Amino acid sequence: MEHERFDLEPLPRRDLDPQELLRVIFDYAAKIASARILEHVLLLMADMGRDMIVSDRCTVWLLDVNKNELWSKVAHGLDEIRIPKTAGLVGYAVTHDKAVFIDDAYTNEEYQPYLLNGALLTDQQTGYRTKALMVIPFRNNQGEIIGAYQAINKMTATEQFSAKDMEYLTLAASYAGKSLESALLTNEIEETQKEIIFTIGEIGECRSKETGNHVKRVAEYSYVLALGLGLSHEEAALLKMASPMHDIGKMAIPDAILMKPGKLTEEEFNRIQNHTVIGYHLLKASKRPILQSAATVAYEHHEKWNGTGYPRGLRGEEIHIFGRITAIADVFDALGSERVYKKAWELDRILELFKAERGEHFDPAVVDVFFHKLPDILQIRDTYVDTHGEKPSLKTKKRRH
The missing domain is CATH 3.30.450.40 (GAF domain)
Structure with missing residues (x-):
C-alpha cells in the first residue's frame, strides 16, 4: 500500500x-x-x-x-x-x-x-x-x-x-x-584597462579591414566558453579582457600583406604568422595579469591541438587553455565574417568544419562546450553585428592566418 x-x-x-x-x-x-x-x-x-x-x-x-x-x-x-x-x-x-x-x-x-x-x-x-x-x-x-x-x-x-x-x-x-x-x-581601474585594451585591439583589426566588433565578439565568445569549461568567473573575466589583444602583432605587418585580396606568397604567409611572436614580445614584459594573459593569447591562439600550428608547434595541453579557447572563438568569428580576401561562410559549413577539426585543430573539450553553448554564441554574434549594420551571414575558403 x-x-x-x-x-x-x-x-x-x-x-x-x-x-x-x-x-x-x-x-x-x-x-x-x-x-x-x-x-x-x-x-x-x-x-x-x-x-x-x-x-x-x-x-x-x-x-x-x-x-x-x-x-x-x-x-x-x-x-x-x-x-x-x-x-x-x-x-x-x-x-x-x-x-x-x-x-x-x-x-x-x-x-x-x-x-x-x-x-x-x-x-x-x-x-x-x-x-x-x-x-x-x-x-x-x-x-x-x-x-x-x-x-x-x-x-x-x-x-x-x-x-x-x-x-x-x-x-x-x-x-x-x-x-x-x-x-x-579597482573596478574603475579595470574598466579603464579594458577600454584601452579594446581600443588597441580594434586598431589592429582595423588595419586588416576587420571591424572592432570582431574583438568584442571574440571576447564574449571566450568568456562563455571559459565558464562552460569550468573556469572560475575570475579566470573567465580575465580571458574576456585579454582576448581582444590576440592579433595586436598585426600592427607590425605591412598593409600590402594584410589587405592583399589574393593568395599570399610563402614569404608573405610567414610574415603574417609572425604577428603571434610580435604580439607576445609587445606584451610579455608587463606584470599586470591582464597583459600577461594577453601575451599568452597573442602567442598561442594559432597553435593546434595536433601540434601543426604556429609559431612553436605546441601540442594538446602544452597550449595554454586561454590559447585553446581563443583559437575556436577567433576562427568561428573569422569564418563567419566577410573579409577583404573572402566571403563569409554559412553557419552549417562552419559547424561541419568544427566537427571535423575536433581533436585536430581544436581541443575536443572546447569543441564540445562550443556546441553546448551554441545558442549563447549565436546570440552574441547577433548582438555585436558588424559596423556596416549587417549581421555576419555565416560562405569561400578562409585564408588561415
Whole structure:
C-alpha cells in the first residue's frame, strides 16, 4: 500500500548565536577581501547580510551619481535592476539618510507610498509576498552615502526583524561601505584597462579591414566558453579582457600583406604568422595579469591541438587553455565574417568544419562546450553585428592566418 504524501511547510529557522554570527562575519570577510570583481563583492555582501539576520532576501544597492539612479546586480534570483534615486523604500532611505524598519509592508501606513512604488509593485509582478523589511544606508570613508542594504522577510518563527537585526545589518552596512569603495576603485581601474585594451585591439583589426566588433565578439565568445569549461568567473573575466589583444602583432605587418585580396606568397604567409611572436614580445614584459594573459593569447591562439600550428608547434595541453579557447572563438568569428580576401561562410559549413577539426585543430573539450553553448554564441554574434549594420551571414575558403 502506498503511503499518503503530505507537503509540509519548511520549519522556521532560528537566529544565530554569537559564535555562529562571528563565524559568518569572518567567513565572508575573508571571501570579500579576496574578491576582485565588483559583482562578486556585491553578491558576497548581500549573502553576508542575509545570513547574519536570517532573512529570505538581501540586496545591496549602489548609488550611481552620474545617472541619479540606484542599481543592483544582487537581488537574489534577479538580473541587474535600476531605479530612480528617489524611488521606493530604498530611495527614501538613501535620500533621507534614514534607516527604515517595517513589520508588515501591507499594513504599514507611514511608508505606504514608497512601498507601492517599490516592494509591493514587485510583488504584483513576481507573486512574491513581502512582509518584513529593513533598509540601512551605508557610507564611504568620506561619510558620503553610496548605497544601502535592503533585507526582506525574516525567516524565523516571529517573521519580524528585531532591533538586534538592525544592529547587525548596520554593522554589515558599515563594513560594506568601506569595502565597496575599494572595490569600486579597482573596478574603475579595470574598466579603464579594458577600454584601452579594446581600443588597441580594434586598431589592429582595423588595419586588416576587420571591424572592432570582431574583438568584442571574440571576447564574449571566450568568456562563455571559459565558464562552460569550468573556469572560475575570475579566470573567465580575465580571458574576456585579454582576448581582444590576440592579433595586436598585426600592427607590425605591412598593409600590402594584410589587405592583399589574393593568395599570399610563402614569404608573405610567414610574415603574417609572425604577428603571434610580435604580439607576445609587445606584451610579455608587463606584470599586470591582464597583459600577461594577453601575451599568452597573442602567442598561442594559432597553435593546434595536433601540434601543426604556429609559431612553436605546441601540442594538446602544452597550449595554454586561454590559447585553446581563443583559437575556436577567433576562427568561428573569422569564418563567419566577410573579409577583404573572402566571403563569409554559412553557419552549417562552419559547424561541419568544427566537427571535423575536433581533436585536430581544436581541443575536443572546447569543441564540445562550443556546441553546448551554441545558442549563447549565436546570440552574441547577433548582438555585436558588424559596423556596416549587417549581421555576419555565416560562405569561400578562409585564408588561415
